[in-house]
Amino acid sequence: MNVKSGIAKFAGKSSYWFLHNVLKGGTSFPGKLAMNLDPEILNTLAKDYETVIVTGTNGKTMTTALIVEALREKYGDVLTNPSGSNMQQGIVTAFLAHKNKKARRKIAVLEVDEANVKMVTQLVHPSVFVLTNIFRDQMDRYGEIYTTYEKIIAGIKLAPQATIIANGDASIFSSVDLPNPKIFYGFKLASDQAKNDVKAPVNTDGVLCPKCDHILHYHERIYANLGDFFCPNCDYHRPELTYSVNKIVAQSPNHLEFKMGSKNYSINVGGTYNIYNALTAYSVARHFGLSDDEVANAFAKNKRVFGRQELIDYAGKKINLILVKNPVGLDEVLHMLNTEKDDYSLVTLLNANHADGIDTSWIWDGQFEDLNHEQIKKILVGGERWHDMGFRLNVAGFDPSIMTTCPDNESVINEIAKLPTEKVYILSTYTALLSLRKTMAEQKIIKAGM
Structure with missing residues (x-):
């Protein structure tokens, strides 16, 4: 660590202590201060960590929380940005705030805004990219879903050795040929779903085949543009899934129970979209060597996340x-x-x-x-x-x-x-x-x- 980085780290940590112990808040200012003193401070702070970047339109905060809870079952302390402050200054603050407790592996799980993936990748050198979904969101900031994905791809291309763990039910995530190792996850609810042929509602975005621009069809559609997609005009279809949800057992606004493989899992929130978040976390946890029982124990502890x-x-x-x-x-x-x-x-x-x-x-x-x-x-x-x-x-x-x-x-x-x-x-x-x-x-x- 050079002198400039040391000064930036000290100033950032000091401002974090003051904001949180005296003013009871502040998730991005310490990072902003440290970056002003050393624009590459994140490179220094993240140097010894295996970093997981979680990005996509919906579900980043909940997915990140579930991944962290799961990895703690096996590895103890895990660095993360729990407030959902997911732009560069908020991520720097997360590293400044981390107390470096004893851990079997130094792992950082970071929620990252889609437009910031390239910037963050340049500094933290991630080992895993986690892609949740892409929907139309804040058109004034991101534009169409294809523009959003281009921003994410620009970051992934800087780390060709990193593993991509992506939602296979989102057709956009298998549309670009990348050299990275890939793991796909999704839903497989019907045993005979390959016989089905349905379309998404007419106002659904992201249902054009990335290869030939024909309207995609589905053997099984879960919601929006997510599901077991295929193009009737060419050979484009959902990639082979490594991990999947096989059954939704029960749903209420405060509880979900679902089956992955041969085991039932539960989390204390509602909504089918949160089953996707749990499946994403499960896929990451398995990639890091956790057993089904360790994941189930972590999910049973899941806490409500801010907002x-x-x-x-x-x-x-x-x-x-x-x-x-x-x-x-x-x-x-x-x-x-x-x-x-x-x-x-x-x-x-x-x-x-x-x-x-x-x-x-x-x-x-x-x-x-x-x-x-x-x-x-x-x-x-x-x-x-x-x-x-x-x-x-x-x-x-x-x-x-x-x-x-x-x-x-x-x-x-x-x-x-x-x-x-x-x-x-x-x-x-x-x-x-x-x-x-x-x-x-x-x-x-x-x-x-x-």
Whole structure:
């Protein structure tokens, strides 16, 4: 470590200590400070680590958390960026914050924003890339899904020896010929699924064959553009899977049970999309030598992740706080709500800042019409763009008399206490979620930080 790196490391660690012990927060500033002093500080900090980069549109934070929990079963301490601060400065902060506890292997599992994969790869030299999925998300930042994948590929090409562990049900991930070793995972639910021939709904993105531009068909479609795809016009089809989910045993908004191989696994969150996240983590864990029992033990311990079905008790209410950020993710959350057996209240918080994506038109792709309207006894509409969401719910057929507008966080919190149901689901965009949690922390409803 040279003098410049040493100074940058000391300044970053000192600022992290002050922010977290005095101000109780700060996930990116220490990294930003260290990078200003030494732009290549991450190269120094990550030098001795086997680094796993987790990227994709949806599921990065939950998948990263599950991978870390699994690897800890076998290797003890694992470095990660648990707050979901997944751009370069947040990743530097994660290394600065790490206390280097005793571990059998020095492993870093990093959630990385799709647009930052190349930049981070140049500095950490990853041994594994984990690819979850690619959907349309924040068009102003990423563009179409093909542009997003090009950003990821640019990073992977810098590490041709790294293993790619990718969602085989996403046709885009096997569309580019790369020299890297590859492991694919996916769903195999039907024993005779090869006989099936179905298409995705007409408004689904990413269903053109990467080889000939024909519409892809599916032997089995799980959701959106994910499934056992094939092209009826050429020989393009889903790659051979190394790991797969073979059965969904049970689903509720707070629990999933599913079968991989000969063993059942469970995690304490809902949504089919989280089964994919668990399958991704399972595939990474097996690559690192974990047994099925070790993975099952890790999954049984899984904790709620910041903003990803985070449970909050307040005023006699059981609040489930869920981040939504794009059409596919929103639709899957709405499908999850339809597995709820009890009546509930719905809170929607919509912002359109840079971190959310400034275009709110994606809320029209979410099928609010499919929700069980009879179960929803009250709706609170908040966030900076509450009027957009309120209009969307009116068009979806919800009775305006059960809808209340909440112009700020204080009114959201006050109205939650008055809701007629014990169960409350909050669907929130990223900056609205951060803002609400900050206010809740100030009111001592939750602890500060993430």
